[in-house]
Amino acid sequence: MRKPVWRAVLLAAFALFIFGAAARADEPLRWAADGTANVPFTFHDPAEESHMVGFEYDIMQEIGRRLGREVQFTQNDWDGLIPGLQRGFYDMVADGIEMTPEHVEALDFSRPYYMTTERIVVRRDQAGLDSFERLGGHTVGTIKDTLAERMLRTRPDVTLRSYDEESNAFSDLRNSRLDAVLLDGPIALYYGEADPDFRIVGPPIGHLAYGIAFRKGANQELRHRVDEALQAMIADGALHRILARWNLWTPEMADWTGDRSVPNIVPTEWEHYLASTAPARGWTARFYRYVSFLPLIGRGALLTLMVSGCAMVLAVGMGLALALTRRYGPSWLAALATLYVEIVRGTPLLIQILFIFYGLPSIGIRLSPFVAGVIGLGMNYAAYEAENYRAGLQSVARGQMEAATALNMTHLQALRYVVVPQAFRVVVPVMTNDFISLLKDSSLVSIITLTELSQTYVRLSSTYFDYFGPGLMVGAAYLLLGLPFVRLAKLAERRLAVSERRGGRH
């Protein structure tokens, strides 16, 4: 009875994403960064979560203005940034990417837009770790694939811990799991110096330059124009002003640009950040902060629900087709179905989703993140559902098919009206379980740029250094999402069981 509504929702969802993809054709400046836990590069304004801010974000906006083109930001997971660039989902990546020889070999870079160093951050009460040499014998955290990590690798006397998210490194530093962290200057400033628990110690270490990354060999003309814009921004002080607002103008920048002026600029962005992330004191402040998370969590929950819902529909339909093929299809087709089930069950879902999103474009199949996520999850769960349904079909007595055949139903009619409905009743409880676990597995689509519930949790908690409250809220959101399915399944079971309630055999 609800079918039409469902269909409309699905259709709307697909239309949204397909047209969303089509709209990308009108030549905006497309760039990407990982806006999660990425202060101060590009991140969600803690005071207004739907706004993106950050010094790189400001630089890209300024470049767009100078090129007279609309700027389009794409959120992508750190690990997916370069694969996405190479697949052409966007033209540029600006996310504190160091211009190391390895990177220069694999990518084309603009001229550097930022020069900085590595810095040591320790707990405020800690002494004696104020130089690279004196880190020996201690546990030190850093971000993986950075200059700092490469430097620490050369120190066998240092116990190295590499993190994906800087916020996790600082969380471990706070909990004394780490003695110090060694990180790029901007991160040390925003996560370390900004926090009353930490401080930056010792002199700057090493030297690194950030550049805007382009796909190797592609977009030469665009790269040229970006370089010109950057050059102009250095010459007329625009870059200096942006960085000063973020309190990020460094001696290295002054050396490199030759710009030794001291413009009278208040570091407004830095102060804004300090103000909005100051720990909420007292329960009321905390409460209001949590209330302000609700819209973001709601949006994450909606996406989780849409991805899971569409994936479920796909999994049920495809699973049933696979099961019927394996049980009733011609032998070669049944063998193919078996092969499919074995392959899908035998490989990790994570790999499947990455493959569908980043791998398939190699053979010309480009899917939007939403569609790729739905297909990845749906096709994976279809394999499991297929096995459930096959067991269900086997549980239906042979005589049922014979009776239907004797009544002159075709094979398909017999399946549709007699066998499948009975098999369905057997598998409903198992299906409920699968759907709840699908709801949870949907968090894996965050790796292909979708900000669903889990990703929302990572973002909120790393912005506010608060893993507790957002954790409870997101957990509650998952439970609430799962609840209707549990209820629905119970209802279905009860209705389907009516015929057998009073005991007896068929």
Next chain:
Amino acid sequence: MVVFFIMSFVGCLRLPETHPSYDDREIAGPVETGPAFCVETVLRAESICKSFDSHKVLRNVSLTVERGELVSIIGPSGCGKSTFLRCLNFLEIPDSGTVTIADDSIRRNEGPWRSSDEAQAHQLRAHVGMVFQSFNLFPHRTVLDNVMLAPRVVKHVAPSVIESEARELLAKVGLEAAALRYPATLSGGQQQRAAIARALAMRPDVMLYDEPTSALDPRVAEEVLEVMRALDREGMTQIVVTHDMRFARAASDRIVFMESGEIIEIADPDEMYLNPKDSRTREFLGASL
């Protein structure tokens, strides 16, 4: 005997009609007219052979059934009588032989069973209803739904028409009160009567029964047999595989005795019981009685 002649004659008379009640005709039918010129063969099986792997279950079994007849097939367990019955509507695919029912005919000559053959079997099954030992009602549907399902999805008859016909059929088998109950809540006898109503809903020319009362105790079995006798009186052609010798002798027009995949003897009940021609028949009946 006389009743049989009348029956077959009546059967001829009502031929053009599809779904009437025949009671007045029976009374009106001229008694003295012999069956010779109006006997209509409704089912003809010729030289049916069937093997499971290397085991020959049926060896050249042939049988002709006239409209309105009630034919019982008896024989020891494993003699192939159920397999033969199932070959008549192609639930089992015979290896070779010809089955003709009404005006549809399928000839098998070894070879694979193709989808075109299945399409022919589909046509042929439209003439046949079947009742199973284990009833095989659809447990997820009410009794009424069980009866209505096939006419609805196979014949696409309007639901209102189907429902009134289904309720008539249920009344005929004494189950009008159970229409909205689920099969699991019915006794075995009620379930089997519902299964008969379900088969009748497709308006078959021939009803096949595969040991319809074997799963039932004698008192309950009687309810089912009574329905079959009533159908016989109405002129339904029925072929019954059974172990119930009393029913076979009392209700059948002819009895077929099978053993080891062959028909040993076909005869009128009295003749078979009083004067069996073959020693194997005599032995089997002696052991059964």
